[in-house]
Amino acid sequence: MWELTKSFRFDAAHTLKRSIDAESSKRIHGHSYRAEVTLRGEPDPETGMVVDFGLLERTLAQARDGLDHHMLDDVPDLGPATMENLAAWIWRRLAPATKGLVKVTVYRDSNDESVTYRGP
Ligand SMILES: Nc1nc2c(c(=O)[nH]1)N=C([C@H](O)[C@H](O)COP(=O)(O)OP(=O)(O)OP(=O)(O)O)CN2
Numbered sequence: 147m148w149e150l151t152k153s154f155r156f157d158a159a160h161t162l163k164r165s166i167d168a169e170s171s172k173r174i175h176g177h178s179y180r181a182e183v184t185l186r187g188e189p190d191p192e193t194g195m196v197v198d199f200g201l202l203e204r205t206l207a208q209a210r211d212g213l214d215h216h217m218l219d220d221v222p223d224l225g226p227a228t229m230e231n232l233a234a235w236i237w238r239r240l241a242p243a244t245k246g247l248v249k250v251t252v253y254r255d256s257n258d259e260s261v262t263y264r265g266p
């Protein structure tokens with residue numbers, strides 16, 4: 147069994163309701179994120195690939211385009227713009243076209259934080 151991983155980056159703005167740091171969190175502010183997507187499968191004997199990374203990049207671009215330079219509060223079906231919801235949103239975007247999807251991890255390196263979603 148093989149596992150392939152590819153990442154994409156996006157920058158986006160949001161507001162957040164929180165019980166701590168409430169004032170600064172509810173003001174519009176931005177973060178830089180990295181989403182890492184892992185899928186599992188067997189290489190095709192003819193191509194030697196589980197999936198061509200170029201094809202995977204095209205699929206990931208559809209998710210990135212829905213988030214990069216967007217106001218996350220306005221992204222349909224996201225809910226509160228947390229890293230938890232971002233990971234699940236990316237999963238839902240990718241799952242129909244991504245055989246063997248294992249996990250989506252969203253990183254916010256400026257805060258040394260990450261959230262991993264492994265599906266419903
Ligand atoms: N479990 C989660 N907790 C928090 C999330 C989240 O997505 N999941 N998100 C936030 C906020 O996005 C918040 O803006 C981060 O706040 P904070 O840690 O205070 O960091 P800064 O905004 O100061 O970060 P810089 O990027 O360094 O400016 C909070 N919690």
Ligand SMILES: [Zn+2]
Nearest residue numbers: 160162175177
């Ligand atoms: Zn924030």
